[in-house]
Amino acid sequence: MHLLVLSEAFYPETSGGAHVRWRFCQLAVERGHDVTVFTPHEAGLAKSETVDGVEIRRPFPVKPDSMPIYSTLAVVTRIAASVLFFIYLCWWLRDRDVDGLHSASHLTHWVGKALSVLYDLPLVSFIGYTPSVDADPSFSPQLLLERMNFRFFMGKTVFCQTPGVKTVIERYTDGTVAVLHGILNQKRITDAVSTADRDQRRADLGVDGNEKLLVYVGRLAPIKNPVGAVEVLSELPSEYKLSIVGDGDERETVEQAARELGVENRVQVCGTLPHEEALATISAADALVLPSHTESYPTVVFEALALNTAVFVTPVGIIPTIDHPRLHVGSLDEFPRLISETTIESADGLDTETLERFSMERYTDGLLGAFERCHKVQQPVEETTLP
Known part of the structure; x- marks a missing residue:
């Protein structure tokens, strides 16, 4: 045709x-x-x-x-x-x-x-x-x-x-x-997982032993609310760390928020990464945090779910209509409680059912x-x- x-x-x-x-x-x-x-x-x-x-x-x-x-x-x-x-x-x-x-x-x-x-x-x-x-x-x-x-x-x-x-x-x-x-590029995600070393990636990000790794992936722009991810971290116990993948006009604001909230040593701003490396970071994390004010069909949420990573996201766009056991939807104020009360089980590899579904x-x-x-x-x- x-x-x-x-x-x-x-x-x-x-x-x-x-x-x-x-x-x-x-x-x-x-x-x-x-x-x-x-x-x-x-x-x-x-x-x-x-x-x-x-x-x-x-x-x-x-x-x-x-x-x-x-x-x-x-x-x-x-x-x-x-x-x-x-x-x-x-x-x-x-x-x-x-x-x-x-x-x-x-x-x-x-x-x-x-x-x-x-x-x-x-x-x-x-x-x-x-x-x-x-x-x-x-x-x-x-x-x-x-x-x-x-x-x-x-x-x-x-x-x-x-x-x-x-x-x-x-x-x-x-x-x-x-x-x-x-929304998902099945081949790219499969290839990224097949070449990724989860333990090594966590070590590269400074995560030790029983520490929990949260990750934010997206533009550092007001509409994405990256500062919200830092604020959530500041209300969680010290064993939680945050890696921020992305760049933009809000980078300096994010770094300043980390200093003012006293979590500078628990926040790492990685900047923009190649897609394969960003996927490896999501796979290595215990949870993805997406505090956006507005989204439509956020690709990164579905990538994280396909990579067996828990997701905590505000009720934006299509998200409230999606039913998935690792998807946790709530207001930003609820994130610290949701994260603390959720048993996050680390898992390697792909969730093939989710990958095919999306x-x-x-x-x-x-x-x-x-x-x-x-x-x-x-x-x-x-x-x-x-x-």
Whole structure:
């Protein structure tokens, strides 16, 4: 099949949604499909390139690089750019054969729907982060845009990440709606574990004997609240240590908090590490601490669960809907009690069930399976001559 993918976030961006779309395209190509991606142009990126067999086209930007994506002006410029995307894609499709469309962003859903109708192409939609994740979402332009998408611009098959959002979408569309998880790079995690020495990594991080190692992995930015991890450590017994993996504007603030709270000798700021080394650090830890104010589908949580590491996380994004024995959800004030009262059992190796449940391989199977079912329905019945 030749698939056309429409996404506002894509390679080389590393956010959760961009990672998911990029990995899906890689796996689809590995399985023998042709994939062309249309995504906005950003400064410093080529307007057209092929990476790992994936054709990536970035015809024009949708907003100034310095403008926050959900600011009022950015929403206006993104809507205007989506009209240009539609016109451009109509021109691009005029002499090309495409077997299916995949839309994965709020402002590409109407474009995908219009193209699917004009060119009689199957459309598979994906709803990632959405205000509908909230139990009682407040009115906002984003929520209005989302509900319009649900009503008018979904494909015959729609995938989302939570049962609650599935229920909301089903109120608006006649399409088939299903929950589909997928974020983990199965091969990368398996390779990292196979080459990691857990005991040596703990020793490298200065963890001795019966000491407990907590780890924070992420950008050092206010929205991620890395200072919260230091505050949690300060309320735990002295046998707990904290390794912070990541860098950013809050690094100096984090180091200052450690000094002021008297835990400087129990906190190690490792800076940014290669992904394989970050995975080895998570695997060596007794628990991952994620005190974020906002998340959507935090990759690091699912990586930690697949690596047999306990996770303590605030109730953000999709997290409250996930049921897992090593996942502990609560407010930041509850973290010290939750950590102290939880029996954390150290374990080497992989939790293969969790790895497969949240793997990109499973996600890819779901999307490609939907396109294949669409093509079976569309295939004409061959005429036969009776003897």
